[in-house]
Amino acid sequence: MSHGTDTLLLQLFTIFVWAKVFGEVFERLRMPAVLGEILAGIVLGPYAARIIDPSDSIISLAEIGAIFLLFTVGLETSPSDLIRLGRTSMNVALAGILLPFATGFAYMKITGETTHESTFVAAAMVATSVGITARVLQDLGVLRSRAARIILGAAVFDDILGMVLLAVVVSLASGNGIRWLHLGVVLAEAVGFAAFMIYVGPNVIGRMKPGLQRLSTRDAPLVLALSICMLLSVAATKIGMAAIIGAFFAGLIFSDYSPEWNLKPRVHGINEFLSPFFFFTMGARLDIHVFSKDVIVVALVISLLALVTKVLGCGAAVLHEGWRAALKVGVGMTPRGEVALIVALIGLQMNMVSQRAYAIVIFMTAVTTLLPPPLLRYLFRDDMPRHQIAVPEEEERVQIG
Amino acid sequence: MSHGTDTLLLQLFTIFVWAKVFGEVFERLRMPAVLGEILAGIVLGPYAARIIDPSDSIISLAEIGAIFLLFTVGLETSPSDLIRLGRTSMNVALAGILLPFATGFAYMKITGETTHESTFVAAAMVATSVGITARVLQDLGVLRSRAARIILGAAVFDDILGMVLLAVVVSLASGNGIRWLHLGVVLAEAVGFAAFMIYVGPNVIGRMKPGLQRLSTRDAPLVLALSICMLLSVAATKIGMAAIIGAFFAGLIFSDYSPEWNLKPRVHGINEFLSPFFFFTMGARLDIHVFSKDVIVVALVISLLALVTKVLGCGAAVLHEGWRAALKVGVGMTPRGEVALIVALIGLQMNMVSQRAYAIVIFMTAVTTLLPPPLLRYLFRDDMPRHQIAVPEEEERVQIG
Numbered sequence: 001m002s003h004g005t006d007t008l009l010l011q012l013f014t015i016f017v018w019a020k021v022f023g024e025v026f027e028r029l030r031m032p033a034v035l036g037e038i039l040a041g042i043v044l045g046p047y048a049a050r051i052i053d054p055s056d057s058i059i060s061l062a063e064i065g066a067i068f069l070l071f072t073v074g075l076e077t078s079p080s081d082l083i084r085l086g087r088t089s090m091n092v093a094l095a096g097i098l099l100p101f102a103t104g105f106a107y108m109k110i111t112g113e114t115t116h117e118s119t120f121v122a123a124a125m126v127a128t129s130v131g132i133t134a135r136v137l138q139d140l141g142v143l144r145s146r147a148a149r150i151i152l153g154a155a156v157f158d159d160i161l162g163m164v165l166l167a168v169v170v171s172l173a174s175g176n177g178i179r180w181l182h183l184g185v186v187l188a189e190a191v192g193f194a195a196f197m198i199y200v201g202p203n204v205i206g207r208m209k210p211g212l213q214r215l216s217t218r219d220a221p222l223v224l225a226l227s228i229c230m231l232l233s234v235a236a237t238k239i240g241m242a243a244i245i246g247a248f249f250a251g252l253i254f255s256d257y258s259p260e261w262n263l264k265p266r267v268h269g270i271n272e273f274l275s276p277f278f279f280f281t282m283g284a285r286l287d288i289h290v291f292s293k294d295v296i297v298v299a300l301v302i303s304l305l306a307l308v309t310k311v312l313g314c315g316a317a318v319l320h321e322g323w324r325a326a327l328k329v330g331v332g333m334t335p336r337g338e339v340a341l342i343v344a345l346i347g348l349q350m351n352m353v354s355q356r357a358y359a360i361v362i363f364m365t366a367v368t369t370l371l372p373p374p375l376l377r378y379l380f381r382d383d384m385p386r387h388q389i390a391v392p393e394e395e396e397r398v399q400i401g
Numbered sequence: 402m403s404h405g406t407d408t409l410l411l412q413l414f415t416i417f418v419w420a421k422v423f424g425e426v427f428e429r430l431r432m433p434a435v436l437g438e439i440l441a442g443i444v445l446g447p448y449a450a451r452i453i454d455p456s457d458s459i460i461s462l463a464e465i466g467a468i469f470l471l472f473t474v475g476l477e478t479s480p481s482d483l484i485r486l487g488r489t490s491m492n493v494a495l496a497g498i499l500l501p502f503a504t505g506f507a508y509m510k511i512t513g514e515t516t517h518e519s520t521f522v523a524a525a526m527v528a529t530s531v532g533i534t535a536r537v538l539q540d541l542g543v544l545r546s547r548a549a550r551i552i553l554g555a556a557v558f559d560d561i562l563g564m565v566l567l568a569v570v571v572s573l574a575s576g577n578g579i580r581w582l583h584l585g586v587v588l589a590e591a592v593g594f595a596a597f598m599i600y601v602g603p604n605v606i607g608r609m610k611p612g613l614q615r616l617s618t619r620d621a622p623l624v625l626a627l628s629i630c631m632l633l634s635v636a637a638t639k640i641g642m643a644a645i646i647g648a649f650f651a652g653l654i655f656s657d658y659s660p661e662w663n664l665k666p667r668v669h670g671i672n673e674f675l676s677p678f679f680f681f682t683m684g685a686r687l688d689i690h691v692f693s694k695d696v697i698v699v700a701l702v703i704s705l706l707a708l709v710t711k712v713l714g715c716g717a718a719v720l721h722e723g724w725r726a727a728l729k730v731g732v733g734m735t736p737r738g739e740v741a742l743i744v745a746l747i748g749l750q751m752n753m754v755s756q757r758a759y760a761i762v763i764f765m766t767a768v769t770t771l772l773p774p775p776l777l778r779y780l781f782r783d784d785m786p787r788h789q790i791a792v793p794e795e796e797e798r799v800q801i802g
Contacts, residue, residue: 006638008461009468013631020624027617060409060458061465067410139619216428218540222673223421230414237407262666269667270674272623 008057015052018044019276032373034135037276041283048288054281062281063243065274066131070244071229072271073134073152074251075258076143079198082153082252085146089153091317096154096333097161099313100125103305111298117357120347123169124361125306127162129337129369130155131244135275136373137332142383147328150318152248154333159245160190169343189239194249197232201253209257221261225254282337286366290359299363306364307371310334328379334372336365409458416453419445420677433774435536438677442684449689455682463682464644466675467532471645472630473672474535474553475652476659477544480599483554483653486547490554492718494529497555497734498562500714501526504706512699518758521748524570525762526707528563530738530770531556532645536676537774538733543784548729551719553649555734560646561591570744590640595650598633602654610658622662626655683738687767691760700764707765708772711735729780735773737766 019037026036046053054062082089104125108118130152137148168183205224212220229250236246251267258264291299315330344361347353420438427437447454455463483490505526509519531553538549569584606625613621630651637647652668659665692700716731745762748754 006635006644008464009631009635009638009644012465013628013635016631017628020618020628024616024618033618057458057461060461063409064413064462215425217421217425217434219669219673222670226674227414227418227421230410230417234407234410234414237410243407243410265663265666266670266673268620269623269670272620272667273627273671 008055011052011055011058012061015040015054015058015280016273016276018052019280023276030377032136032377033139034132034279035370035373037279038283038369041280042286042288043283045280045284045286047284047286052284054277054284058277059281061274062278065271065276065278066244067229067233067247068267068271069131069135069275069278070248071251072264072267073130073138073143074248074253075255075264075267076138077149077152077248077252078255079202079252081149082156082198085150085153088318089150090157092150092154092314092329092333093157093161095317096128096158096310096314096330097126097165100306100309101165103309104302107301107305113357116352117347117354119169120343120353121302121357121361123165124340124343124347125302125309125336125364126165127336127340127343128155128158128310128333129335129340130158130248131278131337132335132369132373133332133376135279136376137380140377140380140383141385142380145380145383146321147325147332147380147383150329151332154314154329156194156245156248158333159241160187160194186240190241193236193239193241197249197253201249202256205253205257221257222263222266225250225261225263225267228253282369286362290355291363295356295359296363299360300367302360303364303367306336306368307334310368324379328376331372331375331379334368336368340365409456412453412456412459413462416441416455416459416681417674417677419453420681424677431778433537433778434540435533435680436771436774438680439684439770442681443687443689444684446681446685446687448685448687453685455678455685459678460682462675463679466672466677466679467645468630468634468648469668469672470532470536470676470679471649472652473665473668474531474539474544475649475654476656476665476668477539478550478553478649478653479656480603480653482550483557483599486551486554489719490551491558493551493555493715493730493734494558494562496718497529497559497711497715497731498527498566501707501710502566504710505703508702508706514758517753518748518755520570521744521754522703522758522762524566525741525744525748526703526710526737526765527566528737528741528744529556529559529711529734530736530741531559531649532679532738533736533770533774534733534777536680537777538781541778541781541784542786543781546781546784547722548726548733548781548784551730552733555715555730557595557646557649559734560642561588561595587641591642594637594640594642598650598654602650603657606654606658622658623664623667626651626662626664626668629654683770687763691756692764696757696760697764700761701768703761704765704768707737707769708735711769725780729777732773732776732780735769737769741766 018040022036022040022043023033024036026039027033041054043049044051101122104122105118108121109115113121133151133155134143137143137145137151142148143152208224212224217223229247232246232250233243234246236249237243254261254263310333311327311330313330314333315326318329319326340361344353344358348355348358419441423437423441423444424434425437427440428434442455444450445452502523505523506519509522510516514522534552534556535544538544538546538552543549544553609625613625618624630648633647633651634644635647637650638644655662655664711734712728712731714731715734716727719730720727741762745754745759749756749759
């Protein structure tokens with residue numbers, strides 16, 4: 001074996017173990033393990049203790065980890081739920097986009113920023129990153145609660161709308177005005193993709209079933225599921241959506257066949273191995289030195305606005321279901337992630353955004369990522385299954401066998 | 402998502418699907434799927450059709466895939482078997498090293514090569530690469546047959562002895578004579594590592610059991626198993642053994658606890674996802690242009706010798722169990738892999754070996770890798786379970802639940 005392999009294996013081992021140790025400590029402090037995994041990345045990463053600087057290979061593993069995380073979440077989501085809760089989810093997504101954008105834009109203008117800079121920061125405040133929330137809800141065992149299903153549905157719409165908004169902002173910033181035709185195509189593609197996956201996808205798999213049984217390949221259903229997971233991830237990026245939304249849809253269209261094909265434990269194994277690398281890398285990327293004192297004040301205000309407006313906006317859309325439900329959905333939609341960072345990065349590359357605004361967006365992403373998990377744990381405490389099960393797949397196994 | 406992610410996901414999807422399609426075709430032709438996966442790499446890789454050139458990230462995935470392949474094989478091997486068949490395995494390994502080395506050296510000297518070059522080529526003919534054989538036997542469902550267990554045991558001894566031989570060859574080639582003390586240390590480390598894993602390892606896991614149940618981490622047994630798999634892989638490389646032998650030991654010490662903790666389906670999931678990348682990459686690395694006509698003649702002879710001497714040597718050691726058993730074990734020990742390539746590479750870097758000898762070793766590796774799988778399939782045809790099971794984990798689930 002080459003020297004490169006040694007290094008890779010050592011990083012693999014070190015990151016996995018540290019992520020899990022931090023996770024265990026957090027669990028014992030009654031906080032979500034995922035926060036511990038992110039903190040492990042911040043503490044040991046290149047901007048703090050400098051013990052582990054994730055290599056390109058680890059970053060690739062992390063990206064694949066994000067794919068499989070959303071794939072397992074999709075596997076636990078039923079398409080019929082998504083359809084039934086469609087209107088509610090859509091309202092949640094819409095309100096959760098308009099309010100943060102308007103507020104963020106107004107605040108940045110008031111502090112004297114340019115229109116372009118204000119637009120970019122406001123746009124970065126929009127897109128929910130459902131990865132963190134999904135993992136927390138999965139750890140709590142509440143993915144099947146009504147609020148969780150609304151959140152997952154809203155995340156899909158949020159991604160579609162966020163993408164359209166990004167297209168608008170980029171058009172405006174490049175001085176071309178809005179290209180309505182292009183926007184229409186983007187929107188149609190995204191809606192068509194989502195609708196196809198929810199309404200048609202499961203039937204396609206059902207029709208493939210007889211053919212699958214004739215295949216000689218060992219464990220053909222799992223091979224098919226993995227292939228489609230990767231295919232839809234690629235397809236999603238091709239029409240400008242996040243790859244993880246494609247993976248979520250892949251899980252969704254297999255969810256009805258998962259018990260029969262025993263998919264869950266196998267996919268869970270992949271997820272259990274890869275997802276620590278995703279969260280560790282997320283933490284390791286956080287440069288804690290970018291913040292000077294005056295940046296921090298604006299960043300704190302923007303972060304607070306990002307939190308409050310998302311909770312208010314999304315919560316308002318489900319307020320008719322009661323305060324508790326509104327809070328659950330609102331907080332669940334709060335985390336921002338890689339989309340916010342990408343918006344900021346595009347702004348930076350187009351010279352529309354200063355390093356300062358970029359730092360603000362990073363800070364906002366960190367705050368909105370780190371605060372919701374403990375809140376979610378508190379809000380969903382009554383939905384948690386009574387007896388925590390050490391091996392979650394045991395349950396399903398008993399149901400089938 | 403960045404452009405890099407798009408490319409990664411696309412390669413991921415393409416390689417996985419092509420590997421599986423080739424595998425399916427091979428299965429239908431009654432040949433092992435793994436051969437198809439390797440051929441997919443040769444055909445689509447950078448030296449033939451140039452459709453897919455595996456990126457560094459894919460190569461890393463491939464290396465992790467090799468780790469998990471041997472980890473699952475270890476999970477299906479019982480430590481007590483390895484102990485019971487220890488003497489037989491040791492004899493197989495020893496005979497399978499001496500005969501190829503002596504024959505290879507003699508032939509190269511006869512064709513007029515220098516002593517150094519002959520020594521290196523002969524040394525490259527020694528080390529068995531158990532990955533291919535393990536996968537073929539796993540696909541056939543015969544990992545628990547007596548012959549399979551002898552092969553896996555012999556592969557462990559083979560790795561230990563092969564490593565010692567490499568140290569000897571390098572010492573000789575560098576003109577320092579043999580450093581006996583260094584050799585003794587290398588040997589003691591390897592034997593100590595193996596003995597500890599086989600005799601003590603399972604007990605250590607047993608003692609950790611009560612502590613595991615007190616952990617708050619979700620699915621703690623799987624997390625422990627994955628951590629130890631990576632730890633032992635790193636440890637093996639630190640004492641100069643192949644990482645995959647460390648992973649095999651990790652599987653071995655967990656094998657008795659695997660049913661209770663439901664490890665197999667989860668680890669199988671990881672393996673099912675990653676191992677196609679290992680075999681595809683193995684094929685993609687094969688430069689088919691390195692062979693001129695006169696090289697091919699010598700390469701063919703060396704390949705034949707490598708095949709015949711391994712089968713004869715290893716087979717002779719179990720001849721008292723009958724011709725059939727001797728052939729199974731002999732053919733199972735035939736594949737050479739990355740160790741052969743590394744030996745040749747070291748020789749090349751030390752200027753002890755010509756490009757020509759390097760090409761010969763590559764050719765020998767290819768031949769000894771590609772021929773055994775169909776032979777194994779034929780030889781083990783009576784050991785195969787009557788009813789091929791579509792989802793192998795079903796079987797275990799029935800036993801437990």
